[in-house]
Amino acid sequence: MQGRQGIGMTKTFAALVTAMTMAAVPVQAQDAAALWRQMAQADSAAAMKLITDNHPGAQAELGDAAFRRRLVLADTHVRERLPQVQSFEGYSALMAGLAADFSDGHIWSRPSVAASRVRWTGILLKREGQVWRVGSVLAAARLPEVQDARLISCDGTEAEAWADARISAFVAGSPNEAQRAEAAGRLLTDDGNPFLKRPEQCEFERADGSRQTIAFHWGRSPVAVVQEQINALQKAADAGYSLTPWAGGSWIRLSGLDSDAEAVVTAVREAAAQLRDAPSVVLDLRGNGGGDSRYGDAIAAVLFGEARVETAKGRPLGCQGAYWRASPDNIAALKVQRDEMAGGNPDTAARLGEVIAGMEASAAGGESFWPHLPDCAATAALRDTQTRATLNRKVIVVTDRHCFSSCLMTVDLFRRLGALHVGEATDSSSRYMEVRTIVLPSGLRDFSTLQKVAVGLPDFGPYTPDIPYPGAMADDAALKAWVAEQVASR
Template sequence: MKGRIGAAALAFLLASSVASAAPPAERDWSEALARDAQALHDDLAANHPGAVNSLDPGFNANNDRQLKLALERAKSARSYADYFFPLRIYVSSFDDGHLGFGALGNTPNDLRWPGFATRYDGRGRIVVGTSEPESPVPQGAELLSCDGMSASRYAEATLGTMWGRWSLEAQQQRMGAFLFIDESSNLIPKAKECTFAIAGQRKSIPLSWQPLALDRVGPLLNSLQGRRSRDFGERTLPGGIRWLAMPSFDGDPASAAAKALPGMIARARSDRAAMLAAPAIVLDLRGNGGGSSDWSRQLAVALWGEGAEDSLPPGPTVEVDWRASPANLAEIANGYAERRGSEGFSAPVDNWYRSVIAGLGVAVARKQALWRHVDFDASGPSAASSEGKRPTAPALARPVRPIYVLTDSSCASACLDALDRWTALGAIQIGRPTSADTLYMEIRDRTLPSRLTSISVPMKVYRGRKRGSNQPAMPVHRFDGDISDTAALETWVTSLAAARR
């Protein structure tokens, strides 16, 4: 039931790092990189479904190629950065948001910038979003090229290499702010001269890279990305639109989601008639990076009724292949022990855990590489074991007024599952394109031998899921303004609902 993105993006690591925190103690960085790279390789080989997935023939070849490259780089590793960045590039090469890598302490924070930073403007352009007063590149300038590479090619060679999945608009939106915040890795290019469109003129400007204090990074990112903290909440707009904000589907019993969502879902169930009489309902998923898919199932039952999904036209059979390994079995068993009996832990989730533990246990004992689990619902655990049929219930009256699902570039994993589920029932996606995931899901975390970094490794692969690998969900109605501007969004959504009447 874990569907979160594995390692936190650098944006969040930097924003939360303590500037005065000490870097890791010096050690034999060559040995540390070689040892951790080998451990990463071996964990993927032993526990990732891609290693035994006949439909992903390039997985093992890439795993071997990246290990060879990391071991070669280990020969000259002399610093924490020399250790850290080869491992990040190793993981990013798989272009999989669920295969994660991150520091357990500080990242290598030797940051530099040329006095300005950029962002993607939502229309495919890279523009200067903030600039020092003395910088020759003003705010609003459009980046055209750097060192003979087009702006898009330079971004791909730098951020695409470091973070992967650069074909996704959501990834560009989230990470574009780092194009000119250099981490001082010697594995990617650092521009010497860039050309900009400034006041209708093309100007080539040499770049002078200067140290950037860590305590400045958080405010810079907030201004460039429009990042704002988001809270769970329910409110009614003037005119009657009901707005439910759900910035996370975290399944951890101690999380804010686990504290807020049970009450929100219960109120949606008890107040269903009044909610469906509203001009529209907005399910606000901005900032939601995933968690447990069962939250979206429970809300679907509250709004559409217990039998609503059963009444949908039958789609393709969706199944799941789990990598049958002792480590994956232990992960699921530990997760069940931690969550069982907590608030919001539904009977279908309990059944799902028991079904997976039993099936994986048999497969591990038989030394099978994969265990096939018929997953009646691609967006979450089935309501019955793979040996039975899902119980049905009469559907309630369907909503006749729009239910909008508001998304941004953060939406991934269980957030995408929610979107799949709710739009199948008739909800309308609005806002910005989502992030995307591969068919590999359900992560297990592991600390690498150095104890400086950790990885997140998927344990299962979907078969027959309608949404393809790394395929984002595109809004029916796109909002090209500042997606963090709730007041502007409320006005926009009100106009959308009015246009439908």
Template sequence: MTASPSFSTLLRALILAGLALSLAGQAGAVEAAKPSLPKDGAAWQRAAIQDINAAYRITLDNHPGTHDAANPGFQKNLEQARRQGLALAAKVGNSAGYVAAMQRFNVGIHDGHAGVFTTLDEKSVAPPERWPGFVSVWRGDALYVYAAQPGGPAVGARVLSCDGSAIKDLITRNVFAFSGRIDEAGHWWVRARRVFVDEGNPFIRLPKRCRFDSGPGSKPFARTLVWQAANEQSRQWIKESYNGDALAVGLTQPRPGLFWVAMPSFDPDEAQRAAYLTLNKQVGEQRQGFLDAEAVVIDLRHNQGGSSTWSRDFAGALWGAERVDRRMTAYQGDLAIWWRASKDNTAYLGELAERLSKEGQVETAAWVKTIGTGMQAALARGDKFFIEASESEVASQPASSAASAAQIASDPAADLPSDPPAFTKPVYVIVPGQCASACLDALDVFTRFPNTRLIGAPSSADSTYMEVRTQALASGLATVIIPNKVYVKRPRANGQGYLPAIYLKEPVWSTANFLKAVDADLAAQGR
């Protein structure tokens, strides 16, 4: 008899399969866009109006937030998105205006797992990107110069204002009106730096003259900005300013006793998947070395999410799989999964089940079909949601007995005789500002253990809406993002992120600078 797949295995397969289907839909949308580009400004304007209205209707009909009692503001946000998007759409005269109107729609929704993305070939329709000869970065309380051409503002100089407006006000108008969520601290670390990148948005006014401050003992100075075509140097600096240097998935030792674990992606390619398996094997094989270590650094720079299984498996290797399972079960408490049973969402699950079946993933396909069947029944009854049956993860663990289950219920942090030796050495988790989705899931797991300290930037935040699908608009110019399910009673609330214990405000987020910060903290603790 074939054993039933575990929930984590099924969830991973669903995420990966759903992602593959979504990407296929995105690729199809791009192809559809090529032969149908608007011919003039009036046509771009009509397309923007039609696409915003279509995205609004699709989202209203299918997004779980429309009927989420825990988020009564969702429909208000969606209506605001439509209103603000249409206000710009009425002024659109080219492709850049079309893109800006779509971006304003997204800002209004205020949900990182919903909205619309354009599928235009930017090289053929977008104006050339420009920059003023320097690149900036946000470091918690101000914007600083990351790198500059000769004659530009000094590296590390603080940007005070531009054209009489405080730099924070300029960022609000020119960046967050079209991108990101202004109330999330992590988004400032990621997006504020784009204030000195010109993408051709016709609805903003580029700064002309800015004031800078090089620090104590210096006088503020002004520079007239010279906007110029982006080049290889500017693109490289912008890339580097994002998260610093990128390390390959795997384990290194900067010095004896300090383990550095790089996890730049939870959506790994084939080589990275192999590297993750090797990493977990190394943790097991070098167990005593980890127990005797000075510290472990988990580096999430560049991580854009993906599947939570990679961080969960590593945590199990480091702290003990059953320890992780017990603590996460207690942490998640009464978490439930509600699937939005709209006509299109239900059809998507049916298509996904067929796809998995054709690929030979029989057990996973059967589980997905069960969800789809439940959604179909809910749809027939007129119910807005299908509530997925919960399962007792504690009872599913092989080592859990009646006695240990009782102990788990009273103290999930307590060790059991079957546990490996406890890992208690300091763990530093480097958090980038864009950390969301599966990256946040990793923080949920790592922070279940008190020896974990976060370092870097505030994370982004997730909504409680997950498992997205995509739907191409009839114009072929854009695609709508629709989550299919909502987490009910998730302990990390809608819009809640993580704040670091240690902020790294150095303009350059190099591995060397993080190592210095870790060493300083270890020294402060007398280690």
């Protein structure tokens, strides 16, 4: 199993020999197993150094004991697994597990090389209503009829515990519902991970209560073929940016908080009077992986009023602010980013220049953060206790499992303002920001870290809908009809 990067690839295993000859690790051993251990050792060491030297949470003065425990856990897992690495698959699993140990979707390790074939049972699972079910069955596998049956157990282990153990180890350290749903299609596949035992048999329960135990025969198929079936099973909603009328009032489609959202914000502002008088307004965030939360703030200001938005966003905690880890590598990376932006975006480049100057001054003065990290940062409460406004069902926010990063900040704001939340549970995101990625010494994978922390803010998400949607989130017509029913029932 792999993490947020999925099963996709930029090179196939056929290109691996070339990549190996270019790997920046000393080739001293004659056997392939030793070579893979060398690569795993070099890459995991580089990844741990990246996090330790540059991530704000690794700095003791910030006081994030939970993050430092994850750092220790990650190092422990690497040491335990490294002697067992004998192949490309073992190397890949070790690196994926290292990223998963940090329980943060912004920390990843993505492959530049991946195997072209994968073993599977002919059954793909799905997550539906917090239950594992059979999503599809390969006809050629000649398996018993178990379509839509509930997974009861595998090799004697209850389904929830069996699945969570696999997901937590190599996909998401502390899986939430969104991560379970995203990982579902790969649970009964085998990518050669030597640290996971593939199940010999699983028990399923059909709708009529009858049970079926299936002993698996693991066949090999092209990754692309299996991934195509997973994509069909977990089809995401089509991207969209629009303000349109619908049966219940107005529908705002916002599948990202990127520059495309600007036109939607403009349209919402121009239609402010109409939206305030509409029976209901839906903010549809399906597929929204984040960007700039200020777009969401702007839409909220139109629908609820600027004063209410400012009140909802305000937090009484005095110890708060954004602080950069002033490490040499973070400073160097920001300089590259500034230089790249100088021609096309001089204003942003100038702001980065100010950040760089501040970080350099802090580093020169022996400080680890810029601006100066206050003493209260280590004890600042991370849990936000502000309550939601009373639900009024006039404003509805729709999410799916892909809501991540700044999308979560928008959902948090709308929930505070009293919007009715429907759809699927969201992902979660930490208070750490500003992703930076490096290519690892082998050249076979990358690894990411974060450079900035929001002191005094909690992590965002996961958010569970007030009313979960029982159908396929990609079906626009069915979803809109269902939302109209929820509005009518208020």
